[in-house]
Amino acid sequence: MSNILIRLNDVNKVFYTDEVETHALSNISLVINKGEYVSISGPSGCGKSTLLNLIGLLDTSNSGIYQLLAHDVSGISKKERARIRNKDIGFIFQSFNLISDLTVEENVNLPLSYRKDLTKNEREQFVLSSLKKVNMEHRANHFPSQLSGGQQQRVAIARAIAGNPSIILADEPTGNLDSENAETIMTLLDLLHKEGTTICMVTHDPRSAKRATRSIDILDGQIIADKNNNQTNLNHINTHQTDAA
């Protein structure tokens, strides 16, 4: 079995708005292996979120190939994409994005409720164990509005990991939190990684980026650096560097 989880090959993303073309991503090629903890950094507007959205099948590329778990997912149907997001991907957003009408428990259960292969009992178990993992089981019946930001984000993490996805995608998970809460979240992610979860996280914060095992830097829609944090050698992907330097 191959160890490759995600393979992007020559992926481009262009946004067309009112006659303006934004080349958000240009010729991105990238491989993420199982068990990796990848951080993506770069200045605002460089295309970090766009890349994460493509990986998370929340958006489609204009060209290029995307393989997830050795399957080509570039041209699959909306329904199939939804199914993959549900089973294989867990999202953590900057603004938590909990559903305000649902309790903590119901929020965590939400992605599980879309699956047909789980019994009610199994779902309850998954919800409980993931809430325990983020230390929020005592708030199961609260509504999001009754929680602090840090607590909300912990619930969001529980929701992301409840279905045991192949990869967690986090877009600035600490962006809306103070340093103390941010630390709690980062510790949680460390823990998840230690347990073997693959994580891909967008972050502005260099200290957060350092906690990942691998750091990717993006500038103007291109990868300009890709380094392994355990070893210190720079590992430039030099394929498409014309004007980035």
Next chain:
Amino acid sequence: MMYSTVLQDISYAMRLLAKKPSFTILTTLVMAAGIGLSVFMFSFLNTILFKDLPFTDGGSLVIFSGSENGYHNQNRLNSHDYFEIKKQLQGVSEFSLYYDTAVNVAGNDGARRYKAILIAPNFFELTRTPPILGREFSDAENQPGTEAITLISFDLWKNIYAGDKNIIGKLILINGVNHEIIGVMPQGYAFPDSADLWLPIKQHPTQLTRGQAEPIYGLAHLDEGTSIEDVNRQLDLIMQRIEQNYPQTNHGIGAYITSIPWANVQDGDVIIYTMLIVALLVFILASINVGNLLLSRAVERRKETAIRVALGAPRSRLISQMLWESIIICSLGGLIGLLVMAWGLQVTQKITATFFTDPLPFWWEFGLDNFTLSLFFLFVICSIVVTGLLPAWKNSAEDFNGVLRDGTRGATSKKSGRINKLLVMSEIFISMTVLISAVSLTVASYIERNINIGADTDNTIVAKVILSDTDYPTKASRVLFAKTLTSRLENSSNIGDVMISKKLPGFRADTALFEIEGKEYTQKNNEQYPKANNISTTIGSLKKLGVKLHHGRYFNSSDEGLEKYTAVITQSFAERHFGTQSSLGRRFRLISENGKPQDWLTIVGVVAHTAQGDDIYAKIPSVFRPYSQVPKGTISIAMRVQTDNSATIRQLRATLKSIDAQLPAYRIETYNQGIERMAAPLKFVSSLTLLCGLAAVILAGSGIYGVMSNTINQRTQEIGVKQALGADEDLIIKEFMTTGLKQLLWGGFPGVFAGCFLGFAILQLFNNGLSILIIITLSIIMFIGSIVMIATYLPTKRALKMEPSEALHYE
């Protein structure tokens, strides 16, 4: 300083409104429609029904009418019964009485028909209105056999006598008899509704038998502290006692009082209340819609508002600015509504004038009276409160810091979600209620107007003439008149068949009680006298009218002669009283009122049922007698048009003149016009209600769509989140549709209940049953249901067109 702040707020609100002209125009028009339509309905109903009559104590005047089998059908009362009521009834005082009749009055250019009221001497005292010229009459002048006297209306005085100041003491020829004019009533006085002349009734119940005395309407003032219901309860008991004493003639006969205007409503109260409810609901709907539009604008501007709060603007200022938007829109809309309404009331004056051949009841003066204007201002203020309140309420709870601190919208969206749900449910509730009741009324009125009357009414002119006792004292003279008129008209080239009848099919006729030979009518066997319309008609008329013969024969020349006693009955009479047996050759007779037995009538033919009048009257069976056996004074003439209507009418006038120069024809119109006129008030009222229904559909439809797409817009981010978590499109559509369906049920169930309650009551009035209501209700549920579903589906689909990444960041 206060002043300048207010000015600033106004100019800020104006600027905001000017920035979005289409929004401003839309909301203003919605408000105009809501206020205009609603106040119009209230003003209309107030004028015809609720306003006190314009006399001192006009508000306590009541009228006594007769009911039958519980139907308040505005019958006249037996004057003996009324005399009994007067003796026993508590809580009312100043009893008077009258009945109305049509009379011929000779003028310079031939005779004309006027409405005369035969009254008791204290009649004018009840209205606290003395004559402007001359005097009222005394008890002595009300005795039978005294000199003929009359009071005349202001209009008649002006029209016939050119306002002659020396009119008192002059003679006026009424039905061929000279009457001395003793008084002229003030301008606008036409009590009890559209009277031209008032004559002494000259009858006292004790001087006549029960059968002989002319039936009357009673009048009185309600004492302070007594309610109409109190009196009606007493009347029920009194009439029950009378019924026990006269079981055969008074079976099912009751009496009831109403205010003068309400007398015409008969059993139609439910229609009136439905109209009031519908009018109010349309106004509420309009207010809710405008409120919601302003609310969604407030939501659009929440970020701006939040910044202003952060910069130190006091919340009261923000609310005041928002309130000014409401004030401007509601006032402007109200003003437009008021103008349209003023025009509408003018048009109403003209339309209602066609309801009756008589002038309108004197209090039917539509226009922007005090009541209308006060109500208008009240409605404008209410609309400002409702439309301003929604956004203000929303704003008062807004967590502005949360708005600024991007992203955490949890707590606030929950509240606005609840407001939106409440809005949708109220719109569904209101539109269901309004539509079911409005459509029920429309359907009932449609069925009513399309009743099969049993005769061919097309291409025909009808008219009436009154043969007075003075000019046509003998039965033979009337028979001769009818014969001469028929043959002269038929011989003219303009006119085809001519039919003469006491009452033509389709029009309400006098009913009578009969007894059938061989049957016993005692209290013991509980057999009641058959009741039927009693109509005399010239030989050949039934056939020429197209009334189908079922058995036996029509009248023919063998039935001619005052000493003969034959009858043709309708199929409905035969079925009801002879069952499956043949009725031909059977005998029956009018019941005797005064002990003198009537002559037996032999049935020679059975014809198809003719509907004599609308709603409950349409079902009463009829007995026809040859006019040559029972020549009546007031007759209806129907003429088939050969060339054109006006030639026919000219021919009629010329022919009448050639027979009797002093004899006017009145109520000249086409047969169909005459029949339609009977249902014209109902048609008008149901059209008005349907207009409200239509307004409700448009308002509710656009309102529901507006709120739904707002809601879904606000939940776009949530849709994105759910998609990110793996919900596919079908699932999300299903989820939203379920929410829509729930709101449909929550708002729809009470709406269906309220609508059916009114609708059923209305349909019952016209003897239409449950099945029609079920069909109406189901169609409306489907209709509103599809509006809700479409209003949910389209915006959901639109939100789903976005990529999930876009939806996640949708603002």
